[in-house]
Amino acid sequence: MPSSSELFCENEHLQSESAPSVAVQKRDGSVVKFDRHRIAAALEKAFRADLQLSSGMALDDFSKREVEEIAAEAERKIYCKKRGCGIVNIEEIQDLVEILLMQHAHYTVAKLYILYREKRAQARTES
Numbered sequence: 001m002p003s004s005s006e007l008f009c010e011n012e013h014l015q016s017e018s019a020p021s022v023a024v025q026k027r028d029g030s031v032v033k034f035d036r037h038r039i040a041a042a043l044e045k046a047f048r049a050d051l052q053l054s055s056g057m058a059l060d061d062f063s064k065r066e067v068e069e070i071a072a073e074a075e076r077k078i079y080c081k082k083r084g085c086g087i088v089n090i091e092e093i094q095d096l097v098e099i100l101l102m103q104h105a106h107y108t109v110a111k112l113y114i115l116y117r118e119k120r121a122q123a124r125t126e127s
Contacts, residue, residue, distance in 0.1 A: 036074070037071075043113075074097055
């Protein structure tokens, strides 16, 4: 797997709020507007799974901060890579999230995230 610096530039001065538009190409080929909250939601599910929390239970403050920090970092890297305008593939986003989880030393969360992705990929090929 390539490093984050190979996939995404390290100079992250571009602010996503001022950038024109980045879109995401989904697996079915459709294109939707990029939404950092979707990354945060996926991260939250992975952290919940690691902590064995039900959906009604709140994440601890540390995990909440990590979810937001990793989602924000992913957003910055994506906007930097696309120079604020363009289309990024969903697989690229998910690969980046895996890398960021490991860079933040959340190895068990990363493992659960990877296993969930694999399970979903298998389900897609079976249907």
